[in-house]
Amino acid sequence: MRVFVxxxxxxxxxxxxxALFKAGHDVGGLTRSEAKAxxxxxxxxxxxxxxxxxxxxxxxxxxxxxxVCNLATHIPVGMAGMRPGAWKVNDRLxxxxxxxxxxxxxxxxxxxxxxxxxxxxxxxxxxxxxxxxSPLSVTRATEPIxxxxxNAASFVCGHRTAVVLRFGEVVGDDPWTRWRxxxxxxxxxxxxxxxxxxxHVVHPDDVGTAIVAALYTPSGVYNVGAExxxxxxxxxxxxxxxxxxxxxxxxxxxxxxxxxxxxLARSHRVSSRRLMEQGGWSPVHPKFASxxxxxxxxxxx
Numbered sequence: 001m002r003v004f005v006x007x008x009x010x011x012x013x014x015x016x017x018x019a020l021f022k023a024g025h026d027v028g029g030l031t032r033s034e035a036k037a038x039x040x041x042x043x044x045x046x047x048x049x050x051x052x053x054x055x056x057x058x059x060x061x062x063x064x065x066x067x068v069c070n071l072a073t074h075i076p077v078g079m080a081g082m083r084p085g086a087w088k089v090n091d092r093l094x095x096x097x098x099x100x101x102x103x104x105x106x107x108x109x110x111x112x113x114x115x116x117x118x119x120x121x122x123x124x125x126x127x128x129x130x131x132x133x134s135p136l137s138v139t140r141a142t143e144p145i146x147x148x149x150x151n152a153a154s155f156v157c158g159h160r161t162a163v164v165l166r167f168g169e170v171v172g173d174d175p176w177t178r179w180r181x182x183x184x185x186x187x188x189x190x191x192x193x194x195x196x197x198x199x200h201v202v203h204p205d206d207v208g209t210a211i212v213a214a215l216y217t218p219s220g221v222y223n224v225g226a227e228x229x230x231x232x233x234x235x236x237x238x239x240x241x242x243x244x245x246x247x248x249x250x251x252x253x254x255x256x257x258x259x260x261x262x263x264l265a266r267s268h269r270v271s272s273r274r275l276m277e278q279g280g281w282s283p284v285h286p287k288f289a290s291x292x293x294x295x296x297x298x299x300x301x
Contacts, residue, residue, distance in 0.1 A: 019208025168225030
């Protein structure tokens with residue numbers, strides 16, 4: 001297939017490119033800079049330099065492609081997310097940005113959209129399993145994600161398909177993981193929420209394979225991640241990787257951080273069975289382990 005990736009140079013996009021090439025697809029990508037465009041071209045990507053918010057450039061870029069994967073995000077890392085306006089760009093990408101992507105895809109004759117979303121939008125489920133039918137808790141922090149999903153759903157008609165992938169938190173060679181490792185190495189707390197609660201994570205490699213699977217699934221929402229992991233085990237694994245005992249941030253820190261961190265502290269025991277059954281997806285990294293962190297931990301030491 002001819003597949004165009006929006007957000008091609010980010011963590012999600014990079015994984016998508018690798019998996020799409022490995023599966024034999026013809027890939028194009030969007031980037032904002034000439035330097036990154038050259039990097040994409042060296043990988044064999046048909047690179048387009050344009051703004052995601054330029055609707056005419058988007059339409060022209062999408063011409064001739066069967067599938068558009070919208071993986072554009074701009075997530076502030078760690079404490080930077082507490083600054084006023086830190087999430088403004090990411091919110092705009094998920095609201096106005098997804099609207100423009102969907103509109104341009106319709107005009108360009110694209111047949112399928114794959115839209116990035118996040119499983120932390122689910123309500124706190126405690127020890128209960130959560131699947132795609134479980135309710136979302138839409139707050140100021142998660143409303144942009146919900147709007148992105150709604151925009152993607154508006155693409156669907158008799159000859160067009162929209163797939164929403166609710167990814168777990170990416171843990172691997174990414175900025176948030178490196179930030180956690182740096183804090184853990186310094187002996188600072190990294191845990192959020194109840195230690196007995198659950199978190200939903202995904203290895204970067206499995207982002208790309210899920211996107212390849214989504215090329216063939218029916219329209220709908222699909223969770224993407226490894227087996228849920230207890231938060232206390234998640235935190236202790238970072239401790240093992242750095243050789244330090246690592247704890248949880250006080251509840252008042254999460255409250256001080258405001259509504260942006262609240263979804264990250266919820267208990268999410270999320271099942272990804274639907275994508276496995278309907279898309280034939282099987283994660284390369286089905287269970288969170290210290291091996292996810294080993295190479296990155298060496299580099300940040």
